Structures are given as structure tokens and as C-alpha cells.
Amino acid sequence: MRIESGMHIAPIVGAVTTADGMLLLTGSTDKSVRLWSLQDGKLIKTFAIPSEQGYDGRIDDVSISPDGQKIAVSSFGDGGRIYILDTASGAVTKSLGSFVSGPRIAFSPDGRYLAAGFIDKKGLQVWTTDFAGPPVVDADYSIINLAYDGSGSGRLATVAYDNQVRLYERDLTKPPRILKIPGDGDAARPVRLAFSPDGALLAFTYEKSNRISVIDVAQMQLKGQFDTALLKNGGVFDIEFSADGKNLFAAGSIMTTKQRYPLIRWDVAGLGKPVVLEGGAEEAVTGLVATATGGIAFVSAAGEIGLYGPDARIVFNKSSVRADMRMKTVNNFAVAQDGTGVWFGLKLGAKDPWRFDVEKLAFNAMPARPSDYILPITDTLDIKNWTQSQQPTLNGKPVEVFAGSRSLSIAPDARSFAIGTDLYLFRLDATGKRLWMTSGGCTVWGVNHSADGSLIITANDDGTIRWHRASDGVELLALFVHVPDKRWIAWTPSGYYAASPGGEDLIGWHINGKSWNDTPSFFPASLLREKFYRPDIVQLVLKTKDVAAAVIQANEAARRKEEETKLPAVVEIVSDPRGIETDRPELELTYRLHSPSGRAVTRLEMRIDGQLTQARAMQEVNEELELERDNRMSLLLPPRDAVVSLTAFIGDQPSAAASVPVKWTGAKLSGDKPKLYALLVGVSAYREPSLRLDYAAKDAIDVEAALRAQKGKFFGDVETVLLLDDKADEDNIEIELTRLSKKVGPNDYAFVFMAGHGVTDRRGSFHFLPANASLAEDELAAKSLSGLVIRDNLRTIQGKVLFFMDACNAGSGIAGGQALADMTGFANEFAQANGVVMYASSTGRQFSYEKAEWGNGAFTKALLATLEDKEAFGGDGRLSIFELAESLGTRVETMTEGLQTPVMTKSAAIPNFYLASMQ
Structure with a gap:
């Protein structure tokens, strides 16, 4: 299982730009490689290399060819390898190694060579980039870093553990020129280096000081030092010249009074005084890269990326999306008595505090620590020096832990204690004897025990909370929160998960090929939802303290059998x-199909901006379309910028969508106003008396009136179908859904609104209850409308599709023991239905409320109020899908005092669009 947040969640250890300054490539210890647009900071593509649990697959460095067509990745995997990837397809085309470690790497500025520097007495190795023969080798010394001269000279410089700088000419068969740095030991050891753009200067930093020295390349001698008196508070981790050579930049763990890690700039002429640039990173800056357009990009230990323009002003700064788990000690990390709840700050220490409740699967802001939550015990044993990466002691003697201590929790009975370090979690008995250790590959900033000592809960540098069985350290559950929008997912090591709406794709399955030379695949959790979306298992696992036992109990209660995992296509x-870029309406796409399971790919689906736009967008796979080779498909484009997506199916099982942005350079056409087709369903008068509602039918009537008011404003025409009470049986609803799919064209809108009851059956499937619904367990499926039927009808509609589900829960008294409707699971089904934007009235197993004072359900009342509110439409007088979502959320939570939380879900391929206007 791998976290996939759309950002790095661990330190970025390598960063480089393409020669044109358009793309930034980054690699992180989180085992991912990402390609970004330097125009706006948007993520373009994520690459995967073979990896396993532990350190295998951790990235050590990255480089990209000047033309952007090849990517090199240095990895600590299978001992150490260099992977060459095709940028266009993401495929591994070459694997070099295995080595003893992952080296520092760099493509030459002309793209003809790839250089690698090794720390284990293997020195320098340089390949031609056709990799037709063995590398040129200069061995017997250990390289710390290397850099190419970008001026066209072909020079290559290395710095090494012998405190020497070596300068190689283009002809690598000649011995390098060598400069021995004056001084002794670590203080004279160079670690980072950078050529000036004209190749005349070579600047470098030192391992144990903040000095920055400059070498005159022609003379191969020290020229001087920059004034670094400003850099007393922290260390310099990287340096870089600006593209014009006028400035040198440095950054690292230097912190300002604003609790930021800034960039420092010097005027190179005369080795001038330093200037602090405003902004910077939230955590230490780990890399700097000059751009061809005159800017300077930076990356950080928190996985941030940012860009300053030539004027030294921030162009963009993408902050980390993971929770900042630093300082989760003492009063900043509390857990419920039984360990099933955790209170922690999303920011440093206890700042921005929230609580996650495993039993209720609820994540809520909570300014004060719950009174019954317990803090870590740190004083019932004589343990000292357990913070700030020190060597802890027990009764005055060193404790057998390593990698720098960061956190402590003593068990309630004081017979054992847990220590979190920079890489490991240790449990030791009261005498200091190690009972077990486990590694998550990152710093354990916080640790706590449940009241009975059976669970150990940790706060980790990758932004996760993890629950461990105290007896042996086995992990039972993990939680990750996407901080900007508070989406979350909780999962067991075997992959069973529960998630907030839109949160399930924060993790997925990394599947290696047959060897360390093969391209791996990544499958978002949503693609395997049918088997692994199991909130019931997540709620049980901390009680059983055994994943297998939780699975058995949950399956018995739901009358489910363990299902086979069937991997989808790629x-x-x-x-x-x-x-x-194109100015032609017909576009030919090249694509490749893969089937990790070996099953036949049966269908392809093409969408533009997430929506079907033509009848031939769905087609059966021709027998001639082979796996593992280039295939081609033609499609018609609208005269505008768009995102084109392809999805491959094995039967009804979809792949993850592959997408590419298309920039339209031809004439742009302004068409007529779109037409709206709406189906509105409202059921108040159920045949089953216990299900009767007061306002569901009225909700549908009122929404229809609001939509008709948009005729002549946003829509050229509005056509509605209204199904109320006894007319809203499952047959009529399904018939009208089918008719709707036939009416709606590529430029039209489809609007589907359903108000009534919803339930979730034993297997976790959602059902909308029509007027004739039966609550008998053996009749529910036959006399209800399956959520899957709704989804499959809506996803085949051309045009833009808006789906509103205002489903009150039918309650816990349903025959057969069906649970309250799981609206989160149902909403996440629609996030994968590429063309549908769904608005659900509530999340999780909340009720959707209706009151006489509102005259509607809360969700419908908020929708109607938004459509009448000029302020909600913004300055342009148009209402977007995101503006509607924000308004619904604010209004409904206010009306219900936080008891009901509506949510919008959609595919990432669907851009923001408008759905109403004031005039």
C-alpha cells in the first residue's frame, strides 16, 4: 500500500528542470518521482519504479534529459539501481545495476551522457545515453556529489570524501584536474556544488560549516568566499547560480523569525552581502534549481515545491498536504482510553487540533483535548534525554535504541516503554531490554499507549497516525489526512479501508513486475473498492487486535465471503x-494497454473533460488491439482547451483513467446556450407507513421550479420530468433514467435530483427507496433502486451530468438488520463515474434532516437558497460547481448545527464549470 496525495509526503532529495525551463522533476524518499509544470506548479505525471517494504525503492536522486524525453532515477533498491524511464509513457526502458548504493546522477547538458557518482569507492561512472556499451570509470574514491558545466564545455565536477574537487574535461580518458581543499577532516569536506552559467566559477558548500567557497575554474584554485555571517541559525543544504550568473542562492535549515526557511541571495560580483528572500518553505529546503527563464525553484523536507521569478517574487508555493507531526509529545498527542480515538494537531505541535474516532469513522475539528483522552506518560520511569535526537538513558545508562530519539510513552503499568526515533519504533521493558523494533522508514514524532497498554499509537513524519499491537509491534491500522481539504482514509496493512468522500484514492496498490527491471503499476484504492472498501473491518480491527479476526467477524455479520482480488487493466x-497542441478537430492518440491479471481488455472509453461527447467514445476492443504495444485512436475535439481521458475495461471493471491536456490553437467558437434536461424524484408518501416523510416530494417540486427559472438565463431551454410519490417506483425511475441518457447531447446538461430514503445493505451497497419499497431483507433488492444502476445510467450520458441525492436514512429498524445508509461509500462510487458531479446531502451515516420551519429538507433548502442568492454567484454572476459545493456545505452545517455535512465528489478529469447564472 502506498499513499498517493498528489504531492510528496517525505523529503525531496533530487530536483532538476528541463532545458527549456518548462518542467520540474522531483524525487523523494516517499518512493515517488513527479513531474511538474513550472508555469503554475501543477502536477503533470507521477512515475513509479520497482520498490518493496522498507528501504528498497527509496529515491536517492533524479535527472531529466535536456529535451525532457528521458528520466533517470537513482534508487536504493535491489542494493542500488539507476532506472531510465520514458517520459511519455512512464515505462522503465533500462535498468543499470545493481550497485551497492544509489548514486548521485546527472545528464550532460547536451543529453549525450549520464554520469553517476558513488560513495562506496566506485567513484565516477559515465554512460553514453544509448547505453550501447560499458561506462567510462574513474574508481577508487567515494563521490559525495557531482555537477555538469552548462556552458557547453562538457566539463564535469565531483566532490568527494577525500576533501578533493575533481574537474573532468569532455574527454573522460584524461585524468581530472584536482584541488585539495585546505583544512582537516569534516570541516574541509565539500558536499554541494554548482557551476556558474558561463562555466568560469564553481561554488561549493562544506559538510560541517556554512561556508560557501568559489573556485576559479580556469586556474583551478580558490577565488574567495561568500559572506555567510547571516547563516548562523541552521545549515546550508544546497546552492545554485541564477541563469544569468549574476546571483548565487543558498538555502537549507536556516530559519527566520517568521518560522520559515528562506532562500538567501548574493550578488556574485564582488561576492556581495546576503539578502533574505521573503517566503521560502515550511520545513528545511533540500534543493535549489535555476530555471532557464531566470527564476529559482526550491524543494523541501516536507515535500513542498516553490518557484521565485526573476524579480525574486514567489510565482507559486505548493505547501505540504500532509499533517505536520513534529512535536507530537507530552500535551500535544492524546488518545481515547481504548485507543480508538486520537486527538492531534494538523500543524506543528497542537496547532489546528482535530479528533479522529475509529468507531464512528468521524474526523472533526476539536479545539480542546477531550477530557477523557489520555496523554503520554513520561515520568514513571527514570528516562532522560529522549527528545531532540539525543541518546536516551534509563536509570543513567544508555538505552539500546538508535537513529536519534524523538518521542516517549511509558506503559500505564510502567513495566515497559516505547521510544520513537528518526527511523524506528522501539518497545523495551522496564530494565531497558529490547522487546521489539519496527520501522516505517520515517521519524516517529509522537507515541502514546491505550489505557490498558495493549495498543501503541504513533504520529509519523509521513503524516500518518498508526496503531500497533503492543505485544509484538504489528501494525493494525493507519490514518492519513489530506490537510488542505480534510479528506482522510484509514486502512489496514492488508488494504481494507474506510474513507471520507473523495478520500479513498489517497492510497493505492503498488504492484511490481516480475523483476527489478520491469515497470510497476499503481492501482488507486477505488479501483478495488468492491473488495477493500470495508468500514466494518476498520471499525473492528482495534477491538480484535488482529486483522484476520476482524475480517472473519465482519464477513460473518455481513454474510460475505472473502473475494478474489482482480487487478484491472492499465x-x-x-x-x-x-x-x-492542435488546431485540427480530429486528434490521433497513441496509447498502450496492459493487463497485469492476464485477462482480456474488452472495452475502451474516451472522455473529454470527463464527459462522453460522441457515440463512438465507447467502443469494444478490436482483436487487433494488442497489449504491451502502441495502438492508435482518433477522436473529435471541441474548439477549446480540454483534457482527454482514456479508460480501459475488463468486463465492467474500469482502469484508472489516463489523461492528457490538449491546447486548442485554432479558432474558438461561441455556441448557443446549452439545454437542460432534468429528472426530479421525490418520495414522501411511502407505502410503508414507517418511512413516510414530510417534504421529499415538495423538495422535488421546488427544485423543478428553480431550474425552470434558469430558462433564458444560463440555459436556452429547460425540459423536466417530475416523479412524485406513487409515480416514483423503481421501474419508472429506471425508465426515465434510460430516456434521459438518450436525450442529452454533448453540449447539454443532465440534472438528476432524488429525495427520499436510502439504505445500505449487508454487503455495503446503497439503495434508493422508491414509493413501493419493501424493507424485507429478501425483497429489498427487487423493490429498490440500486446505487450501481443509478451510477451506470448516469455515467453513459453525454454532456455534463449533475446528480443530487437528498437521502434521509431509513433508520436502524429495517428488517434484516440493514445499517443506516453509508452516503460516503455511495458518494465515492460517483467519484469514479468519470462524467458525473455528485452532491450528496450528508456524509458517513448521518441523517439528512427536514423541518417544518424550513419547509424542505435542509439540503434542498440550501440548494434553493443558493440559486436565489446573488452573493453565491460571485462577481461574474455565474454559479460554478465549486461555488455551489461551498455554499451547500456552509448553509447545511449552519442549519443543522453541524449534524449534517453535504459533500461534492467528482472525477479529477472534470474541470470546474458553471451551472446557473443570475441573468
Whole structure:
């Protein structure tokens, strides 16, 4: 299982730009490689290399060829390898190694060579980039870093553990020129280096000081030092010249009074005084890269990326999306008595505090620590020096832990204690004897025990909370929160998960090929939802303290059998990652199909901006479309910028969508106003008396009136179908859904609104209850409308599709023991239904409320109020899907005092669009 947040969640250890300054490539210890647009900071593509649990697959460095067509990745995997990836397809085309470690790497500025520097007495190795023969080798010394001269000279410089700088000419068969740095030991050891753009200067930093020295390359001698008196508070981790050579930049763990890690700039002429640039990073800056356009990009230990323009002003700064788990000690990390709840700050220490409740699967802001939550015990044993990466002691003697101590929790009975370090979690008995250790590969900033000592809960540098069985350290559960929008997911090591709406794709399955030379695949959790979306298992696992036992109990209660895992297909669009430019309406796409399971791929589906736009967008796979090779498909484009997506199916099982942006360079056409087709369903008068509602039918009537008011404003025409009470049986609803799919064209809108009851059956499937619904367990499926039927009808509609579900829960008294409707699971089904934007009235197992004072359900009342509120439409007088979501959320939570939380879900391929206007 791998976290996939759309950002790095661990330190970025390598960063480089393409020669044109358009793309930034980054690699992180989180085992991912990412390609970004330097125009706006948007993520373009994520690459995967073979990896396993532990350190295998951790990235050590990255480089990209000047033309952007090849990527090199240095990895600590299988001992150490260099992977060459095709940027367009993401495929591994070459694997070099295995080595003893992952080296520092760099493509030459002309793209003809790839250089690698090794720390284990293997020195320098340089390949031609056709990799037709063995590398040129200069061995017997250990390289710390290397850099190419970008001026065209072909020079290559290395710095090494012998405190020497070596300068190689283009002809690598000649011995390098060598400069021995004056001084002794670590203080004279160079670690980072950078050529000036004209190749005349070579600047470098030192391992044990903040000095920055400059070498005159022609003379191969020290020229001077920059004034670094300002850099007393922290260390310099990287340096870089600006593209014009006028400035040198440095950054690292230097912190300002604003609790930021800034960039420092010097005027190179005269080795001038330092200037602090405003902004910077939330955590230490780990890399700097000059851009061809005159800017300077930076990356950080928190996985941030940012860019300053030539004027030294921030162009963009993408902050980390993971929770900041630093300082989760003493009063900043509390757990419920039984360990099933955790209170922690999303920011440093206890700042921005929230609580996650495993039993209720609820994540809520909570300014004060719950009174019954317990803090870590740190004083019932004589343990000292357990913070700030020190060597802890027990009764005055060193404790057998390593990698720098960060956190402590003594068990309630004081017979054992847990210590979190920079890489490990240790449990030791009261005498200091180690009972077990486990590694998550990152710093354990916080640790606590449940009241009975059976669970150990940790706060980790990757942004996760993890629950461990105290007896042996086995992990039972993990939680990750996407901080900007508070989406979350909780999962067991075997992959069973519960998630907030839109949160399930924060993790997925990394599947290696047959060897360390093969391209791996990544499958978001949503693609395997049918088997692994199991909130019931997540709620049980901390009680059973055994995943297998929780699975058995949950399956018995739901009358489910363990299902086989069937991997979906993989489709890749082979194109320039910058996107495609065209002025022609017909576009030919090159794509590749893969089937990790070996099953036949049966169907392809093409969408533009997430919506079907033509009848031939769905087609059966021709027998001639082979796996593992280039295939081609033609499609018609609208005269505008768009995102084109392909999805491959094995039967009804979809792949993850592969997408590419298309920039339209032809004439742009302004068409007529779109037409709206709406189906509105409202059921108040159920045949089953216990299900009767007061306002569901009225909700549908009122929404229809609001939509008709948009005729002549946003829509050229509005056509509605209203199904109320006894007319809203399952047959009529399904018939009208089918008719709707036939009416709606590529430029039209489909609007589906359903108000009534919803339930979730034993297997976790959602059902909308029509007027004739039966609550008998053996009749529910036959006399209800399956959520899957709704989804499959809506996802085949051309045009833009808006789906509103205002479903009150039918309650816990349903025959057969069906649970309250799980609206989160149902909403996440629609996040994968590529063309549908869904608005659900509530999340989780909340009720959707209606009151006489509102005259509607809360969700419908909020919708109607928004459509009448000029302020909600913004300055342009139009209402977007995101503006509607924000308004619904604010209004409904206010009306219900936080008891009901509506949510919008959609595919990432669907851009923001408008759905109403004031005039």
C-alpha cells in the first residue's frame, strides 16, 4: 500500500528542470518521482519504479534529459539501481545495476551522457545515453556529489570524501584536474556544488560549516568566499547560480523569525552581502534549481515545491498536504482510553487540533483535548534525554535504541516503554531490554499507549497516525489526512479501508513486475473498492487486535465471503507530458494497454473533460488491439482547451483513467446556450407507513421550479420530468433514467435530483427507496433502486451530468438488520463515474434532516437558497460547481448545527464549470 496525495509526503532529495525551463522533476524518499509544470506548479505525471517494504525503492536522486524525453532515477533498491524511464509513457526502458548504493546522477547538458557518482569507492561512472556499451570509470574514491558545466564545455565536477574537487574535461580518458581543499577532516569536506552559467566559477558548500567557497575554474584554485555571517541559525543544504550568473542562492535549515526557511541571495560580483528572500518553505529546503527563464525553484523536507521569478517574487508555493507531526509529545498527542480515538494537531505541535474516532469513522475539528483522552506518560520511569535526537538513558545508562530519539510513552503499568526515533519504533521493558523494533522508514514524532497498554499509537513524519499491537509491534491500522481539504482514509496493512468522500484514492496498490527491471503499476484504492472498501473491518480491527479476526467477524455479520482480488487493466497515453497542441478537430492518440491479471481488455472509453461527447467514445476492443504495444485512436475535439481521458475495461471493471491536456490553437467558437434536461424524484408518501416523510416530494417540486427559472438565463431551454410519490417506483425511475441518457447531447446538461430514503445493505451497497419499497431483507433488492444502476445510467450520458441525492436514512429498524445508509461509500462510487458531479446531502451515516420551519429538507433548502442568492454567484454572476459545493456545505452545517455535512465528489478529469447564472 502506498499513499498517493498528489504531492510528496517525505523529503525531496533530487530536483532538476528541463532545458527549456518548462518542467520540474522531483524525487523523494516517499518512493515517488513527479513531474511538474513550472508555469503554475501543477502536477503533470507521477512515475513509479520497482520498490518493496522498507528501504528498497527509496529515491536517492533524479535527472531529466535536456529535451525532457528521458528520466533517470537513482534508487536504493535491489542494493542500488539507476532506472531510465520514458517520459511519455512512464515505462522503465533500462535498468543499470545493481550497485551497492544509489548514486548521485546527472545528464550532460547536451543529453549525450549520464554520469553517476558513488560513495562506496566506485567513484565516477559515465554512460553514453544509448547505453550501447560499458561506462567510462574513474574508481577508487567515494563521490559525495557531482555537477555538469552548462556552458557547453562538457566539463564535469565531483566532490568527494577525500576533501578533493575533481574537474573532468569532455574527454573522460584524461585524468581530472584536482584541488585539495585546505583544512582537516569534516570541516574541509565539500558536499554541494554548482557551476556558474558561463562555466568560469564553481561554488561549493562544506559538510560541517556554512561556508560557501568559489573556485576559479580556469586556474583551478580558490577565488574567495561568500559572506555567510547571516547563516548562523541552521545549515546550508544546497546552492545554485541564477541563469544569468549574476546571483548565487543558498538555502537549507536556516530559519527566520517568521518560522520559515528562506532562500538567501548574493550578488556574485564582488561576492556581495546576503539578502533574505521573503517566503521560502515550511520545513528545511533540500534543493535549489535555476530555471532557464531566470527564476529559482526550491524543494523541501516536507515535500513542498516553490518557484521565485526573476524579480525574486514567489510565482507559486505548493505547501505540504500532509499533517505536520513534529512535536507530537507530552500535551500535544492524546488518545481515547481504548485507543480508538486520537486527538492531534494538523500543524506543528497542537496547532489546528482535530479528533479522529475509529468507531464512528468521524474526523472533526476539536479545539480542546477531550477530557477523557489520555496523554503520554513520561515520568514513571527514570528516562532522560529522549527528545531532540539525543541518546536516551534509563536509570543513567544508555538505552539500546538508535537513529536519534524523538518521542516517549511509558506503559500505564510502567513495566515497559516505547521510544520513537528518526527511523524506528522501539518497545523495551522496564530494565531497558529490547522487546521489539519496527520501522516505517520515517521519524516517529509522537507515541502514546491505550489505557490498558495493549495498543501503541504513533504520529509519523509521513503524516500518518498508526496503531500497533503492543505485544509484538504489528501494525493494525493507519490514518492519513489530506490537510488542505480534510479528506482522510484509514486502512489496514492488508488494504481494507474506510474513507471520507473523495478520500479513498489517497492510497493505492503498488504492484511490481516480475523483476527489478520491469515497470510497476499503481492501482488507486477505488479501483478495488468492491473488495477493500470495508468500514466494518476498520471499525473492528482495534477491538480484535488482529486483522484476520476482524475480517472473519465482519464477513460473518455481513454474510460475505472473502473475494478474489482482480487487478484491472492499465492504459497509458503516450504523449509529450507538456500536453498536445492542435488546431485540427480530429486528434490521433497513441496509447498502450496492459493487463497485469492476464485477462482480456474488452472495452475502451474516451472522455473529454470527463464527459462522453460522441457515440463512438465507447467502443469494444478490436482483436487487433494488442497489449504491451502502441495502438492508435482518433477522436473529435471541441474548439477549446480540454483534457482527454482514456479508460480501459475488463468486463465492467474500469482502469484508472489516463489523461492528457490538449491546447486548442485554432479558432474558438461561441455556441448557443446549452439545454437542460432534468429528472426530479421525490418520495414522501411511502407505502410503508414507517418511512413516510414530510417534504421529499415538495423538495422535488421546488427544485423543478428553480431550474425552470434558469430558462433564458444560463440555459436556452429547460425540459423536466417530475416523479412524485406513487409515480416514483423503481421501474419508472429506471425508465426515465434510460430516456434521459438518450436525450442529452454533448453540449447539454443532465440534472438528476432524488429525495427520499436510502439504505445500505449487508454487503455495503446503497439503495434508493422508491414509493413501493419493501424493507424485507429478501425483497429489498427487487423493490429498490440500486446505487450501481443509478451510477451506470448516469455515467453513459453525454454532456455534463449533475446528480443530487437528498437521502434521509431509513433508520436502524429495517428488517434484516440493514445499517443506516453509508452516503460516503455511495458518494465515492460517483467519484469514479468519470462524467458525473455528485452532491450528496450528508456524509458517513448521518441523517439528512427536514423541518417544518424550513419547509424542505435542509439540503434542498440550501440548494434553493443558493440559486436565489446573488452573493453565491460571485462577481461574474455565474454559479460554478465549486461555488455551489461551498455554499451547500456552509448553509447545511449552519442549519443543522453541524449534524449534517453535504459533500461534492467528482472525477479529477472534470474541470470546474458553471451551472446557473443570475441573468
